[in-house]
Amino acid sequence: MNTWNIAVFEFKRYFKWKQEIISIALLLVGMGFSFVWPHVKGLLDKDYQVAVIGVSPLPKLEGFQFSEVSPTTRDEVLKNVGETWHAVIEIEDAQVKLTLKEKASWQAKLKSNLQSWQQERQIAQLPLSTEQRQQITQLPEIKTVMLKPEKDDKDEKGRAILSSAVLFLLMMGIFSGFGYLFTGITSEKQNRVTEQLLTLITPSQWIQGKILGISLFCLKTMLTYGLIFFAFIQGAAVIAGKPDISLPVSVFQLFSTLLFVVLGLLLVNSFMAAFAATIDDPNHSSRSIMMFLPALPVGLAYSGIDNAEGMMMQVLSVFPLTSFAAMPLRMAHTDVPMWQWGLSVGLLLACLWWFKSAATRVFTLGIRMYGKEPSWKQLLETFLFPVKHH
Template sequence: MMSLSLIIKREFNAKVRNKSFIVMTFLSPLLFVAMGVIIGYLASLNNSDLVKVAIHDKGSLLKADLKNDDHRKFIDLSAMPLDAAKKTASEEEYEGIIYVPQVDSLSKLSTDVEFISNESPSLELVEDIESVINDKVTKSNLKTLGFDYDKIEKAKADAKVHLSKFSGEETVKEAAYIKMAVGGLAGYFIMMFVIIYGNLVMRSVIEEKTNRIIEIIVSSVKPFRLMMGKIIGTSLAGILQFAIWALLGTVLIVVLSTLLDVQMGGAAGAVQAAPAASDNVATVLLVELLKLPLLTIVLSFVVYFIGGFFLYSSFYAAIGAAVDSETDSQQFLLPIILPLMLAVYVGFFTVINDPHGTVATVFSMIPLTSPIVMLMRIPFGVPLWQLVLSISLLFATFFGVVWFAAKIYRIGILMYGKKPTYKEIFKWLKY
């Protein structure tokens, strides 16, 4: 065991004393914040552009209903022949031209209006035009049937359902967005951690094998202990990095809570009442964030990171031992990355829509996908038995996989000059 602890210490120190590790540990959160700010800024720039749209409506059926605003201006070219209007719209680089034919019945507008442009228009613009047409045709149809459209509009109700849990705790619709964001980020971070740190394990094995250092090391250390030392040491470096990020995140939440005057402590009533009493979106979102089982999420992240990393790093270590260079490893990496990609797709397209559905539940139990899928489910609430079962299956699978990986590792680290195939690697499992 002394040799194992020395290997763990060596791998851990090699990772955390690396300048890139130190820089990225503190720079990564800033990069994420900067990326969010840049995306928001670019989105605001996109919304600030004035879009010019021509309209050719000789019958004046729609042009009065198409209103200008800060981002869109409609230019009437109805006085021109249609071909001339098209040419003008193209030369002036308008978004396009709306052609409204002269019809004998307004109901035909729902099928006869045409948008002509050089390139595909934005979906938002098309939907807005369709909305104007729908309102116009609906009013006409109701009038034909003898109904007063204005009275119908006044009679419409604006229902708002109050959300609460069986425990009596009130919540708001925005809570779903917070849960989606937290779950999505947790799952994404797990995937990135597994890929990044798994590659570090593989590179370390390939480097030692290429430099023939491995021959000296295995003369005094069993290959299994060497592999486990690399996996555990690297995982501890990852946990340290995550712990620093969690600490920085906690400080940020405390600062935001202080600035927005949100109570984090035992004033549950104040926290529950805040969404109803406040119109400040940031405050509402922060309150809902504080309602999440943050401790459970953080602890689950650590557990699933350890389990998921141990599981996948066993594959990475085995691949590193089997090949002589990173180039040779590419053919073996795809089967490892595919389950991670599948888990992300299931998370974003299934878990977020139905976190307690059959697909989400099943994939949160499968060890190769559970570190990502289960983390995405936890903010929505997961029964304790499912969490325990998922973790148990994950670590049980790890012990099985590491046994097979150790067989490949034991033989592969001393193999040189031969590119292994899947068939060759399966033979090693029999030794």
């Protein structure tokens, strides 16, 4: 009961309705601005006027207006560079000559387009047949035969969005837990409230309540922003006149993702709660950087997402310290054998159970120490062995 009371206290400690509404409102404003700004920028940005002297067909590039002018007006056109014209294009000895008034950032985009344009013109001037020109300018087709039914492009797009969302939300959950546990435990230790608390509850109840409460808060944060992002993506698709983006997720995949995320948050927060208790002064301790280690599994999972069927991703999705991030991503891209799924869940639960006991021992060691930090040897022995070493 004490563990659950602490969990509820830790959850309510950081969950404030007013702050929650303000955060969501600011997020919606930011996302709305990011969606509207490209359209506003497109309306405000003027087209660059480019004169093309005696050459056709004209280049085509968004944001630029190309106009063909007669070679007889060349001198007059060049005099107006920087006023009427932003740039002037000529062809001299099969080379494109670009006249500008001064250097500007938009010129790189124009130069890149002119290279392709001149290449097409030169190919068109070669004594080639129509079929030969097509062979040069067009990429050859590759006929693909799938023994299994090919997945819909719409499903693939939904899977890519789902993978990105899971990674982003996992990082958000991990770092929110990192911040709350780090500041909460170190401040309690510095304010010397641990003696009073330890007379009422055991260290095991204390750390498990903290882990559970903070993990629930992290999960709430992830679900809230996940729903907001999904609604924003759907709204953007509707406004753009595109079909709704559906996430090709079955009930089992949704359950699995939630299961691995919850177990992952509990595992990560166990590590951070235990390690935060060993830090005496967060402003001067060199160990604070170790609190960023839980982000490593997400990075490893991201590195293997381009080959979800590969051996590396299979290992990451089963290994208990990375499976909470890798398995949901792997399931979003490929079929996972049930025996691998069961093995992954079993190993993750076993690791979490062992981690909970080890974290409790480290927490008990660190929370009672003032003025110094336990040595790395003490930490390692306390973490690995259930019996305290002297």
